Each structure stands twice: as C-alpha cells, then as structure tokens.
Amino acid sequence: QKEVEQNSGPLSVPEGAIASLNCTYSDRGSQSFFWYRQYSGKSPELIMSIYSNGDKEDGRFTAQLNKASQYVSLLIRDSQPSDSATYLCAVVVNNNDMRFGAGTRLTVKP
Amino acid sequence: NAGVTQTPKFQVLKTGQSMTLQCAQDMNHNSMYWYRQDPGMGLRLIYYSASEGTTDKGEVPNGYNVSRLNKREFSLRLESAAPSQTSVYFCASSELARGQETQYFGPGTRLLVL
Numbered sequence: 001q002k003e004v005e006q007n008s009g010p011l012s013v014p015e016g017a018i019a020s021l022n023c024t025y026s027d028r029g030s031q032s033f034f035w036y037r038q039y040s041g042k043s044p045e046l047i048m049s050i051y052s053n054g055d056k057e058d059g060r061f062t063a064q065l066n067k068a069s070q071y072v073s074l075l076i077r078d079s080q081p082s083d084s085a086t087y088l089c090a091v092v093v094n095n096n097d098m099r100f101g102a103g104t105r106l107t108v109k110p
Numbered sequence: 111n112a113g114v115t116q117t118p119k120f121q122v123l124k125t126g127q128s129m130t131l132q133c134a135q136d137m138n139h140n141s142m143y144w145y146r147q148d149p150g151m152g153l154r155l156i157y158y159s160a161s162e163g164t165t166d167k168g169e170v171p172n173g174y175n176v177s178r179l180n181k182r183e184f185s186l187r188l189e190s191a192a193p194s195q196t197s198v199y200f201c202a203s204s205e206l207a208r209g210q211e212t213q214y215f216g217p218g219t220r221l222l223v224l
Contacts, residue, residue, distance in 0.1 A: 004152075008150070032210075032211065034213075042217075042218075043200055043215040043216060043217050043218050044153070044200070044215050045215070046212055046213065046214075049210055049211075049212065051210065088152060088153065090153075092211075097155060097158070097168060097169075098143075098155060098213065099155070099169070100145075100152040100153040100154070101152050102150055102151055102152040103152055
C-alpha cells in the first residue's frame, strides 16, 4: 500500500461547479497535511495546509481532515478553467520527511 | 527575492557520467530538500537537510549524494548516472512559522540519461 494515495483522474468538472479531490494516507501518526497545485511543466505551489480535524477554508478552497479515517480532501468551489492542474496531496511522516501522492489531474471545462 | 533557484534547467548525460545539480535559496530557511518526480509517481524525497551541516536520507537516496555547503546552498550529485535517474528534480526549502511548515519549490531540473 502506498503511503499517500490519490485517484489519478482525470477529474473533469464544468466551470462554476465544485471540484472534490480526495487523498488517503497510511501513517496514523501523521500530523501535517498539505495540498499543492502543479501546472504542467511547472513546480508545485502550496495551496493549503491543515493540521487539525475538521475544515479549513481559504477563499474558494476548503481542506478537510479526518484523522480517524486517515482521509484528507480538497474542495474547490466555483471552479475556473485556471484551476485546471494536477493537485498533489502531501503528508509529513517523520519530522522533515514529506510523502506525496501521485496527484489528481483536474480539468475545468468552460 | 528570487526564492529557490536551480541550475541547470535541462541536462542530457550519458550513462556513467557525473554531474552536480545546484540549488540556492535566499529566504534564510533552515531546511532544504531534493525531490525527484516521475510520471505517475508523484514527488519522492531523495535527501533533506534540516540545518546547515546536516543531511539525511529520504525515500530514494541510492545513487545520489548531497552537500549542504552553507545555509543558502544544497547540491545534489550523481556520481555515475543511470537511465533510471532520468527524471525532473526539484529542490525545495522550508520555514517553520507559527508552528506550521511551508515548503517552497524551485523551478526544477529536467535530466535525461541516455
């Protein structure tokens, strides 16, 4: 079992819809969770971090964490074509050791 | 601030050749990282350095060495390149602020080993 698992997609949503991206992780001791966005040919950029169970909102983005279920998700409201990218879920397993999922490719259709 | 810079942007090597990938950050971060990214596999940590003078192995360290030259610079060396090391390499640095750690990535180095 991979340490961090995501559906590879592609996930396609119409403009204005809610995009829901999911991630599960295997290390129950993990405390820090991140969502990165990566445009094709570019480097990852941090969108959200979450450390506590529940929801964390930042603009159109909401991260949700459920440590009991070892599940973290990212919701993108009012999706825009500019949101089309690969979204990487990352989990810190030991101090500085961050493990990434393979990413979910999102396409927002105008 | 330039953030995290990497050189070179692209490199083609023959099997057995050596090279060093350079990374520098101007954000005064203590921690620095080297990742590789392969299609369908996400980012995998090669080595990291929690502070100047320290380095630790990550998930896939075999075939690589690193040097934390000073607080700004963290280099990755391939002593004898193999085709399996064809990948995109990202350097990152991080800060710990208000109990939360944020990693910032460089633009990447695309390496092809023939």
